[in-house]
Amino acid sequence: xxxxxxxxxxxxxxxxxxxxxxxxxxxxxxxxxxxxxxxxxxxxxxxxxxxxxxxxxxxxxxxxxxxxxxxxxxxxxxxxxxxxxxxxxxxxxxxxxxxxxxxxxxxxxxxxxxxxxxxxxxxxxxxxxxxxxxxxxxxxxxxxxxxxxxxxxxxxxxxxxxxxxxxxxxxxxxxxxxxxxxxxxxxxxxxxxxxxxxxxxxxxxxxxxxxxxxxxxxxxxxxxxxxxxxxxxxxxxxxxxxxxxxxxxxxxxxxxxxxxxxxxxxxxxxxxxxxxxxxxxxxxxxxxxxxxxxxxxxxxxxxxxxxxxxxxxxxxxxxxxxxxxxxxxxxxxxxxxxxxxxxxxxxxxxxxxxxxxxxxxxxxxxxxxxxxxxxx
Numbered sequence: 001x002x003x004x005x006x007x008x009x010x011x012x013x014x015x016x017x018x019x020x021x022x023x024x025x026x027x028x029x030x031x032x033x034x035x036x037x038x039x040x041x042x043x044x045x046x047x048x049x050x051x052x053x054x055x056x057x058x059x060x061x062x063x064x065x066x067x068x069x070x071x072x073x074x075x076x077x078x079x080x081x082x083x084x085x086x087x088x089x090x091x092x093x094x095x096x097x098x099x100x101x102x103x104x105x106x107x108x109x110x111x112x113x114x115x116x117x118x119x120x121x122x123x124x125x126x127x128x129x130x131x132x133x134x135x136x137x138x139x140x141x142x143x144x145x146x147x148x149x150x151x152x153x154x155x156x157x158x159x160x161x162x163x164x165x166x167x168x169x170x171x172x173x174x175x176x177x178x179x180x181x182x183x184x185x186x187x188x189x190x191x192x193x194x195x196x197x198x199x200x201x202x203x204x205x206x207x208x209x210x211x212x213x214x215x216x217x218x219x220x221x222x223x224x225x226x227x228x229x230x231x232x233x234x235x236x237x238x239x240x241x242x243x244x245x246x247x248x249x250x251x252x253x254x255x256x257x258x259x260x261x262x263x264x265x266x267x268x269x270x271x272x273x274x275x276x277x278x279x280x281x282x283x284x285x286x287x288x289x290x291x292x293x294x295x296x297x298x299x300x301x302x303x304x305x306x307x308x309x310x311x312x313x314x315x316x317x318x319x320x321x322x323x324x325x326x327x328x329x330x331x332x333x334x335x336x337x338x339x340x341x342x343x344x345x346x347x348x349x350x351x352x353x354x355x356x357x358x359x360x361x362x363x364x365x366x367x368x369x370x371x372x373x374x375x376x
Contacts, residue, residue: 022049024123027062027158028104031121034063035075035105062123062158073107073117076145083143085194087186099193103137108148115175116141117152123159132192134165135185138176149178275364287369290362298328302355310335310346 026049033040042063046056082092082100090096105119118137134153141151152175154165168174176185238245274280279289310331328350329343336342350356 023051023055023059025049026051026059027123028121030059030063031104035070058159065158065161066156066163068105068119068156070107072110074110076106076108079103079106081140081144083140085190087139087143087182089144099136099139099189101133101136101140103140106141108145114148115150115152116145116148117154119154119156121156121158131166132189135189138181139186139189142178142181150175151181152176272364276362282366285368286366288366289364291365291367292360293363295359295361297357297359298350299355299357302353303328303350306350306353306355307331 026045029049030040030042030045042056042060046053046059051059080092080100080102082090082094082097084090084094084096085098092100103118104121105117107117107119109115118134118141120133120137134155138151138153141148152165152173154163154173156163166174166176275289279287281287328346332343332346347356
């Protein structure tokens with residue numbers, strides 16, 4: 001259900017997002033101790049999980065953003081559950097285990113003992129992409145607690161400060177009944193799990209990677225190996241490979257490429273943020289960092305009337321886009337196809353009309369120190 005391969009492309013990525021994972025673990029431990037009625041020493045907890053002072057302050061805020069009252073509920077001491085394909089309880093280590101999971105909270109109402117609630121607390125900064133995890137937790141509660149015939153399931157987004165779950169047309173919580181769940185939801189869940197098990201080898205890579213803590217993942221080692229041998233995927237195919245082999249390669253590697261692209265985009269953003277803060281010497285007089293550049297801006301209200309004198313509206317409409325150096329060059333080439341040197345003459349005329357403004361901006365890039373650069 002949850003793959004921890006995301007961002008596991010380099011040691012730096014693993015270290016960076018490992019901090020996020022530590023925050024989530026610290027929050028989970030704090031809530032567990034709080035529900036057990038234990039004295040909560042947040043400073044000691046911060047040191048225990050290696051959080052910064054800022055993360056410790058954020059942890060304190062998260063603990064109070066969403067408060068649940070369990071005074072009328074009893075909490076299940078064991079929350080690591082599993083069931084077989086017939087939605088019958090089994091041990092998590094049993095080979096018949098078809099679905100397993102560990103909700104953060106399972107609670108039973110003290111008066112209406114047939115009613116339970118399951119809560120999963122999210123310490124991240126984004127919402128889930130689908131409802132599958134909550135539905136899986138509902139299935140595990142129904143499977144393992146036969147006295148329960150109604151379950152309310154919620155995600156608590158402690159950083160974002162709100163909860164989500166199934167609601168009726170009036171916006172009120174809508175619990176799942178056992179009859180409804182077994183007839184409507186479980187067949188869909190079981191089908192999805194069976195399909196996933198067909199395709200899975202050592203691990204599953206998919207859209208869920210984008211919301212998962214990226215450490216301690218079996219896929220990490222294979223990713224590292226592939227990075228060391230970048231030609232390996234190509235070498236899997238012979239030059240005259242049959243269509244079936246090509247299709248198998250696409251099915252196997254397409255989801256992994258999506259994960260890698262997301263990881264590389266994130267890594268690129270981290271590198272760029274460093275470049276915004278400082279210049280990094282790359283050797284051979286090359287640097288990476290914020291480089292002042294000159295950007296040319298054309299005022300449309302002055303440039304367009306000038307261009308209409310050169311071309312008809314129909315001709316102008318074929319070549320014009322955002323006013324930039326390239327569009328100006330295209331207009332000049334259309335108006336004077338055989339005359340050289342006209343471009344600079346037109347630019348000079350636009351300058352006299354105050355239609356051109358040159359502004360300096362910063363751009364993170366690799367550059368030769370001492371060289372200037374202009375862009376449009």
